Amino acid sequence: MHKIAMLGTGLIGRFYTMSLLNFRGKDQIVVTCANTKDEAEKFAREFVIPKYTADMAEAIRDPEVDTVVIGLPNYLHKKAALLAIEAGKAVLCTKPLATNSSDALEMFEAAEKTNIFHGYLEDLVYTPKTLKALDAAHNGALGKILWARSRETHAGPHSDWFWSKELSGGGAIVDMGCHCIEIARSFIGKGIQPTEVTCWADTQVHPIDVEDHAIGLVRYENSAIGQFEVSWSFRGGMDLRDEIAGTEGTIWLNHWLRTGFEMFTSVGQSGYVAEKAEGETGWLFPVGDEVGSLGYVEMFLDMFNSMDKGTPPKEDFYDGYIVNAIIDACYKSVKSKKWEPVELKYWRGGQISQKEKGLKEYDDQHYLIKEEKMPDGRLKVILKDKKTGTFSQVIKD
Numbered sequence: 001m002h003k004i005a006m007l008g009t010g011l012i013g014r015f016y017t018m019s020l021l022n023f024r025g026k027d028q029i030v031v032t033c034a035n036t037k038d039e040a041e042k043f044a045r046e047f048v049i050p051k052y053t054a055d056m057a058e059a060i061r062d063p064e065v066d067t068v069v070i071g072l073p074n075y076l077h078k079k080a081a082l083l084a085i086e087a088g089k090a091v092l093c094t095k096p097l098a099t100n101s102s103d104a105l106e107m108f109e110a111a112e113k114t115n116i117f118h119g120y121l122e123d124l125v126y127t128p129k130t131l132k133a134l135d136a137a138h139n140g141a142l143g144k145i146l147w148a149r150s151r152e153t154h155a156g157p158h159s160d161w162f163w164s165k166e167l168s169g170g171g172a173i174v175d176m177g178c179h180c181i182e183i184a185r186s187f188i189g190k191g192i193q194p195t196e197v198t199c200w201a202d203t204q205v206h207p208i209d210v211e212d213h214a215i216g217l218v219r220y221e222n223s224a225i226g227q228f229e230v231s232w233s234f235r236g237g238m239d240l241r242d243e244i245a246g247t248e249g250t251i252w253l254n255h256w257l258r259t260g261f262e263m264f265t266s267v268g269q270s271g272y273v274a275e276k277a278e279g280e281t282g283w284l285f286p287v288g289d290e291v292g293s294l295g296y297v298e299m300f301l302d303m304f305n306s307m308d309k310g311t312p313p314k315e316d317f318y319d320g321y322i323v324n325a326i327i328d329a330c331y332k333s334v335k336s337k338k339w340e341p342v343e344l345k346y347w348r349g350g351q352i353s354q355k356e357k358g359l360k361e362y363d364d365q366h367y368l369i370k371e372e373k374m375p376d377g378r379l380k381v382i383l384k385d386k387k388t389g390t391f392s393q394v395i396k397d
């Protein structure tokens, strides 16, 4: 059983609390913290949390607490994590780990040095669909992963601090690119090093100093490519999709707008529909179980079960640091308009878990390029001569 300090009672504090209260039935949030005592008290009353405060150090140092969950604005992650580590408490931090990679590195190094359990709360690699898709990919169902594309777009975040570069560290790339980068990295293989990036970003709509739209490519050492597409200017709700392409297969995942629950109402229901839904009437795309669909439940199961077993969770501060390093390279590329290297102080390598599929043999003399059934019913086989390099085709009736 763990005793938790929940730092932050906003959108993510609420989702985390709903997940934690429901999932293992044995952990307890003993103190909650918000910017004002009133906000913390209101939240504590709603979720029957015994203590509340507006002082994060007080919540972290509470002697009952053994685990600190950070759901605060980005600029406070480092301060909260270092306080938790100093107090000897396990620390679980939401995404992005930090506003830049040097802060992320400091957090990672502090946790490692003191042997404190650290988890990076990247929920979108824990959605039930993603877990199943990752299993399939890692078991070789897609062959070698060539391209992992991940997209998160909506009409912009729900709190003032996200829009300020000083408090958030950046725009849509920091806010949502972090999810997409880690999703692509998880499919491509965490043991495969991200080497360089190219990125376009612009501020197309809002009067802000950060990007509200960006597209980036992350190249990996085995030539796989991760692609992210993020926007704070996209209308129509939250579009959350992934596409994975390998030498032997493809996966398409749609997490939000088209999940199989579509509803039309001309009058509305006077209530919340789903995160970032833009309206309450017309065609709506509600989500049955938001905390489950977004991966929070599986994520906390992994975090707390790993903590109990004394093993690292699937996502820890090292992963958060890699993501922040990729994001830093993206911002360099936006400025230079060139490919920029991903600079990592630590690269730990790891298992390349996909089966590498090599060239396909057709016979002693040829490689098989492809086979296709034509509209006339015949099979066309395209071949390449191993010695001369010439292409030929065989048509089979």
Ligand SMILES: NC(=O)c1ccc[n+]([C@@H]2O[C@H](COP(=O)([O-])OP(=O)(O)OC[C@H]3O[C@@H](n4cnc5c(N)ncnc54)[C@H](O)[C@@H]3O)[C@@H](O)[C@H]2O)c1
Residues within 6 Å of the ligand: 007, 008, 009, 010, 011, 012, 013, 033, 034, 035, 036, 039, 054, 055, 056, 071, 072, 073, 074, 076, 094, 095, 096, 121, 122, 123, 158, 159, 160, 175
């Ligand atoms: N899918 C996800 O993993 C996901 C989704 C949304 C947000 N987030 C992340 O969660 C973090 C918080 O985002 P949010 O959407 O909940 O923001 P929010 O604005 O809804 O809530 C922020 C909370 O932090 C509290 N807070 C602010 N300053 C504080 C201080 N000095 N001391 C104590 N409390 C303070 C506020 O009172 C509020 O309760 C961000 O890092 C964001 O990127 C993650």
